Amino acid sequence: MNALFPLLASPDDRVVLRVGEASLTAKELARRCVAHARALEARGVTQGAHVGVWTQASLDTCVALIANAATGFVTVPLDPKLGPRELGHVAADSRPVLSLAADPAAVAGRLPGVPVAPLTLEGADGSVPWRTADRAPLLILYTSGTTGLPKGALIAASSVAFDLDGLARAWRWTHEDTVVHALPLFHVHGLVVGLFGALRAGGALHWLPRFEPGLVAEALGARRSMFFAVPTMYHRLSEAASQSPALVAALQSARVLVSGSAALPQRDQLRLEQLTGKRVIERYGLTETLINTAVRVGAPFPPGSVGRPVDGLELKLFDDDRRPTLPGAMGEIAVRGPNVFLGYLNRPDATAAVLDAEGWFFTGDLGTVDGDGHVRIVGRRATDLIKCGGYKVGAGEVEAALLEHPSVREAAVVGRPDADLGERIVAFVVVSAPVEPKALEDHVAALASPHKRPREVHVVTELPRNAMGKVVKSRLP
Secondary structure, eight states: OOBSOHHHHSOOSSEEEEETTEEEEHHHHHHHHHHHHHHHHHTTOOTTOEEEEEOOSSHHHHHHHHHHHHHTOEEEEEOTTOOHHHHHHHHHHHOOSEEEESSHHHHTTSSTTOOEEESSOOOOOSOOOOOBSOSSEEEEEEOOOTTSSOOEEEEEHHHHHHHHHHHHHHHTOOTTOEEEEOOOTTSIIIIIIIIIHHHHTTOEEEEOSSOOHHHHHHHHTTSSEEEEEOHHHHHHHHHHHTTOHHHHHHHHHOSEEEEOSSOOOHHHHHHHHHHHSOOOEEEEEETTTEEEEEOOTTSOOOTTOOOEEOTTOEEEEEOTTSOBOOTTOOEEEEEESTTSOSEETTOHHHHHHHBOTTSOEEEEEEEEEOTTOOEEEEEEHHHHEEEETTEEEEHHHHHHHHHTSTTEEEEEEEEEEETTTEEEEEEEEEESSOOOHHHHHHHHHHHTOGGGOOSEEEEOSOOOBOTTSOBOGGGOO
């Protein structure tokens, strides 16, 4: 039997889950999962039913997410910060029979027509059949919805198991590792890779409900750790570490530092490496496919690489007509393998647009692949492929060049209509020191190539970002 979480089938007395000062051993977690399942059954909730979980900062939130997955309920993770429009859509689309919250009063009435119950459910002792890594839905994860209402991606248990096992091989992830992260639990990074990954590997998770460099240092220094974070967190850590020997020592003690959800600027990578002697490794994934590529622990990788495909997954680059590109050329990334989602809930049209008859999922991301199979992401096809003066330019290439200027802290690049060029390259930057736009234009032209020069550079106080730290380019002025 391929149990999704083998740890729960044969639990011991090791602490496997910690949130703040609260913790649970494997045996305590297994008992809580059984009680959770029995309590849902007593409320008339059957296996396979959709159950919402508000991802509030609580140990009980982690327990509910694990228990739903381990005992056969389909979880709809709910971001407490979502507005009424998005929540109304999620409720109507996924139709959860119940939502669970650590603080029900804080979310009462926010999910139209769906009752809310406390997470600490009282249930009978006993045993349950633990969920296997089958092809049935495990999660409904809603996409960011940057181009309209979010779509619910149906993720199978077998996809989660396949992907986590591939990451375990890539990162040499074992039962001896404790994952430390401060990521939200309604996205793949924090929920699937962080929470479920720790249990699948048989290790432990220390979740920090809020990100603070001091809390990270304390958590990392306590045990053999793997640290998962997004680039904005690594930027703050690099700044804090320059003034904190304790934080430097804590980062040095981590076995693996992993960055994801957006590109890690090389400046922050180099700064952390200089401070700690450790290189942060990157991976690349999407809601619909989980993690597609990962840098292997202990293996060399070129700057800017998000690694090679996870074992057992196929990756190809395609042109605008969905024909394979020539070697070395930029193209849209497509992947095929057991990690690919089951489809969008109630949206066969949207599913057909991204998943072809041969099983290739077209990601919408633009990338390149070198001779050793290392993948590099250069942007999104919809927003980051800029056709300027007959050239195809990836916005990510220009952003990377801008971030190498000592005065630029953050950068976002888009294409805007231009009567002469077709599209002109427009940059938005957050700076740490005054700098002339012309100097930044020349910097990109010299570092990348002249045709990648921004035609406009706008200095802004901040870039619009979502909960995972990704820049939302549709909200740029």
